[in-house]
Amino acid sequence: MKGLEFDSQRLAAIKELTAQATSIAIIAHRNADGDAMGSLLGMYHILSDLNPKAKITPLLPNGCPKQFTWMPHSELILNGDTQLEACNKALMESELIIGVDFNVPSRVDFLETALVTSPAxxxxxxxxxxPDKEHFDVVISRSELSSACELVYWVAQAVWGDSAINQDAARSLYTGICTDTGSFSYSCEQPSLYEAAAALVAKDINAADIHNHINNTFSIERMQFFGFAISERLHIYEKEKFAYFSFSLQDQQEHHISAADMEGLVNYTLMMEQIEVGVLIREEATRTKISFRSKKDVDVNNIARTHFGGGGHTKAAGADSPYSFEETIRRVKELFIGD
Ligand SMILES: [Mn+2]
Structure with a gap:
């Protein structure tokens, strides 16, 4: 297996820091997706085996989303919304903090101050x-990779060897690889993705079960909401190869739908042969969220960044729009269909 090349000093630093620390906090971004969950728990399971004496605390600004509670030891994750003091304490008092699946400290929301000011x-x-290099002692950043989980796999393999990746870690990391590639359907050009997946599947993880947890767990209400969304809230511009969903607060209240229930809906735009860029605009109480997807040449990371102050990846990006819900829709339409 080829694997990836890393700077040997950084690998040595990771090996030393993780071996010496008696307390380690691991943190990922707010509104954790499968990749944030997988890289957080994957790292937790690896380090728990390697350094069993250390107190290892996984934490998330707003906790483990309910669709990921099946993941091994997700119940150990501290929730910043309900356990703020414990989260701040873990960040301020741990000897080592490991951040996964985010590039800047603001992605951990109200835990940013503790993350940045901690002496760890x-x-x-x-x-x-x-990536923000200023606030971290060791940064390993690979934007060409599918997922943070794939990167955690390769880093762990390079630092500790494949045997350090136990079955729970493998299940966790495989989860993030699947969710960040749409089960190997986008961000899937790098051979290293399949090498990592093969090594994880070799740990007897029951990959089909993981795919079922990710893809086949809709509630009936959620499925019916998707039906409503596609028939009533999907706007299609065939000539412009563009489609978008928009949901007001009222829509979401009437259908008892949360942000988590809408996860993946934006991908339905790209299922139409004619459509190359899809957007989902969702009004929240104090802001408007936008998700962008692209299946060909349009770089939505660039669009999210320059027009809405967001970012992400070339084919999947997002933003907290600085504009109102109506103004965001107007600007998105202006950008993609020119009126
Ligand atoms: Mn990710």
Whole structure:
């Protein structure tokens, strides 16, 4: 297996810092997706085996989303919304903090101050563009990779060897690889993705069960909401190869739908042969969220960044729009259909 090349000093630093620390906090971004969950728990399971004496605390700004509670030891994750003091304490008092699947400290929301001001040594392992190098002692950033989980796999393999990746870690990391590639259907050009997946599947992880947890767990209400969304809230511009969903707060209240229930809906735009760019615009109480997807040449990371102050990846990006819900829709339409 080829694997990836890393700077040997950084690998040595990770090995030393993780072996010496008696307390380690691991943190990923707010509104954790499968990749944030997988890289957080994957790292937790690896380090728990390697350094069993250390107190290892996985934490998330707003906790483990309910669709990921099946993941091994997800119940150990501290939730910043309900256990703020414990989260701040873990960040301020741990000897080592490991950040995964985010590029800048603001992605951990209200835990940013503790993350940035903590005297701990800090490691960042991520696959988003433009990582913040200033606040971390060791940064491993590979924006060409599918997922933070794939990167955690390769880093762990390079630092500790494949045997350090136990079955729970393998299940966790495989989860993020699947969710960040749409089960190997986008961000899937790098051979290293399949090498990592093969090595994880070799740990007897029951990959089909993981795919079922990710893809086949809709509630009936959620499925019916998708039906409503596609028939009533999907706007298609065939000539412009563009489609978008938009949901007001009222829509979401009437259908009892949360942000998590809408996960993946934006991908339905690209299922139409004619459509190359899809967007989902969702009004929240104090802001408007936008998700962008692209299946050909349009770089939605660039669009999200320059027009809405967001970012992400070339084919999947997002933003907290600085504009109102109506104004966001107007600007998105202006950008993609020119009126
Ligand atoms: Mn990710």
């Amino acid at each position: 040594k800090k490691i960042l392992i991520d696959h988003h563009h433009n």
